[in-house]
Amino acid sequence: MRVEDLKVHFPVRGGLMMRRQAVVKAVDGVSLRIAPGETLGLVGESGCGKSTIAKALVRLVDPTAGKIVFEGEDITRAKTGRMRPIRRDLQMVFQDPVESLNARHSVREILEEPFVIHGGFSPADRRKKVAELLDRVGLPAASADRYPFEFSGGQRQRIGIARAIALEPKLIICDEPVSALDVSVQSQVLNLLLELQRELGLSYLFIAHDLAVVKHISDRVAVMYLGKMVEMASSEAIYRDPKHAYTKALLSAIPHPDPTREVRRMLLEGDVPSPINPPEGSAFGHRLGHPDYESTVGLDMPLVEIDPGHWAAADPCCLEKADWEKARSQL
Template identity: 85%
Template sequence: MSKLLEVQDLKVHFPIHGGLLMRRKAVVKAVDGVSLSIAPGETVGLVGESGCGKSTVAKALVRLVPPNAGRIVFNGKDITRAGTLGMRPIRRDLQMVFQDPVESLNARHSVREILEEPFRIHGGYSAADRRKKIAGLLDRVGLPAASADRYPFEFSGGQRQRIGIARAIALEPKLIICDEPVSALDVSVQSQVLNLLLELQRELGLSYLFIAHDLAVVKHISDRVAVMYLGKIVETAGSETIYQNPKHAYTKALLSAIPHPDPTREVKRVLLEGDVPSPIDPPAGSAFGHRLGHPKYEETIGLEMPLVEIEPGHRVAADPCCLEEADWRKLKLAKPAGS
């Protein structure tokens, strides 16, 4: 299958300065070697706890923050070092929906002005064309035509997110990066927005990178899922495989936290002990093994723990602290594979 987006060993580090001369004291390793790919028409879910680096991955992919290392290839073009001018034509095909529509929509602009901006920036549209396009966008996301003359503060959270989605699809992009687009919404509204995204995907042939910390939401929309912990991807597989047969201890812990609709059903919870390590001073070995105080942690210090294909299409970090003994034996016989 061809790849619309291919990310190889992406790293984004932020320096911390301090002292009288504001010298660099430390580095925050927000993203520390992420590799993933997205095919045309595919939805890949990226999940993990708050602070694991998911949103930084999103911002790096659209070049809102510069990567320190790695490679980003979008639609056959390397955009890793692309500047403002180089990214302008790319942005027609690569858009983003942000977590908080209150922050991402200009409160001083009407909805008409917000939706008109992409057409003005990229040019080639008459005033009549823009009016027609805006009316079509509002209808497509389920908002009345009269919404065009109102301002963001006049809408509910779900409606504001629909405006953000309308702006993202204005130029009919190939890939939309959704950075926790429903986490700030009520549960009933979440399902409406998710169904809208699925409907738009069918109509426009969109691909999504869908970022969330809620695996129940991700399951509803994703074809494949990548699980991220402390700046690294620790497991990736098809959506059903991740939910039915997780291998990594962190993935199992995330899945056990999903509420079950049947209150009488007994669910085995995986209670996480210890604190999340700091990305400023990450452990020298298994990050999750360090958090658990695992007896095999010392064995992992300085050890490379790449993603290895344990089953067809199912890759997991080669980490002895986070795998069942049978899976660890099977993994040692396998070979590392790119994601």
């Protein structure tokens, strides 16, 4: 998948005539690529636009601008009829398995639904497929006749994963699939996703706010702040040598199991700016009250390649002096 300058804006309406009074810039110019068999981790604070990107990529919300290309086809404005066959190869695992699974349907009905929608499967074929899916995600065959409320959170998420892989897709968007689970269960679900990736050759966009989880599963990591991408590099490079000040702040918040280890925390001050009225310059520099903020007002701060394969926003408020010099030379 290739995403170019994606924007998703939502109108804010009010007044007697419900006229548009403002715009929420949930996603404001994001570009990324996901290669076959790759896992791209997408991280950032709550409200930065991660889930909106996920919904836009599978066309659950319409992009305002930009381009989404999947398997060489531009699907940015694809209608429902065109999207239906594409969704065989493009699936999603949602954050909350309680909300994403129909409580009135049995597990068998939930897992048979993709085969019913896309056709070509007899009732016997569907029953066989359901049994295979349950076995693949580590659930007993008897689970098919039970209902979602009879399962634990981790088991419900396994059902959601089984539904996502039913048609053997090429790319799965995982929208914080383990954030609602206990820590012990998180590792089981993450290992299941890795095992399925090896077996089926899947690509993942893995969205999370826990950088320790992202490090475990991702090949590359992209960091978002207030609707924009601020850094992107391999997982190893991000954790070894973060460039952007916001990335450094996120990494400093990761808890360490060794209580004797001294950790330098980067405590953030100020409030996250509103996506309805974002700063005109560096969003993170504005939050920090950086002395160079005024110089960034109206400045274009695109991602530039500071080191080979390591991209960061060309933001003088958020880069070390040497990195800023590298970035400025490319503007």
